Amino acid sequence: MHRLGTSSRPDWQLAVVIGAGGLGTAVARRLGQRHRVLVVDIDHERAVSVARGLCEEGGDAEAAECDVTRPESVDALAREVAARGGFRVLAHVAGLSPVAGGFEHILQVNLTGPALVTRALLPLAGQGSAAILIASLAAHTYRAVPAVESLLGDPAHPHTASRLAAAVAPEDRTGATAYHISKYGLLSLCRREAQAWGQRGARIVSLSPGLIATPMGAAEFSNSPVKRELYARTPLAREGTMLEIADLVEFLASDRASFISGTDVLADGGLYGTLRSG
């Protein structure tokens, strides 16, 4: 029911945005133009602040705390979503950059987390619902060895990250390798889960940004010569913006993308094509 003196929109469907960082905020703001938004983060204050900002602009937003790596926390989130009548859009944006954690932690947040969240929220998806998982160009440049590939079939398993650590050579147990594997695993997850989502009339898609101007991205430039080289080779000769990615999330979540599922959309200014052609 509408509440007087507020911008509540009970007539709008719910968008669940996981991650209240730079890109998550841009996505929440964009989806908030046509959806009620539940802003979710492990950092509750950050989620509250983003939700408050949306409400101040005339949106209908609330905040929830969730650690996507903990099944009981994700189940609590699913109960919150169920209490709001299910969801139309799930945007899983939260993720750690290659320099933001150790090997296992990055895999837990970037891969096990989205696997737990999509598994818990699938029963709440309805006809026309869509899940968009933010992956990365890194997923496309990674080549998985068979030992790694065989562990990516059940990323929600609590031991996936530790088993992957055992499967790679000690010198490869770095944040960068974990980041590549995690995003590669997200693309596999979308391909595999499209069947289950399709049975509910719902879609699941990954979105792989190239270099995007975010506070997280800027922090990486300072200590990554590889990233500076990638920047130099991007055909459009600039970083993408958070607005461009939010636009794409909005499109993928909408009925205009109603036949796109189980696949990845790459938004990298042409960089992957350049890398492939040498």
Ligand SMILES: NC(=O)c1ccc[n+]([C@@H]2O[C@H](COP(=O)([O-])OP(=O)(O)OC[C@H]3O[C@@H](n4cnc5c(N)ncnc54)[C@H](O)[C@@H]3O)[C@@H](O)[C@H]2O)c1
């Ligand atoms: N910036 C780029 O160039 C670029 C490129 C490709 C992909 N990406 C992807 O974009 C996504 C997010 O970017 P961003 O700029 O919003 O990052 P950010 O660092 O600003 O925000 C990440 C958010 O995730 C939250 N988080 C961390 N661990 C969590 C957990 N266990 N449970 C719930 N929330 C958790 C953090 O509190 C933070 O608010 C990531 O998935 C990243 O891999 C970024």
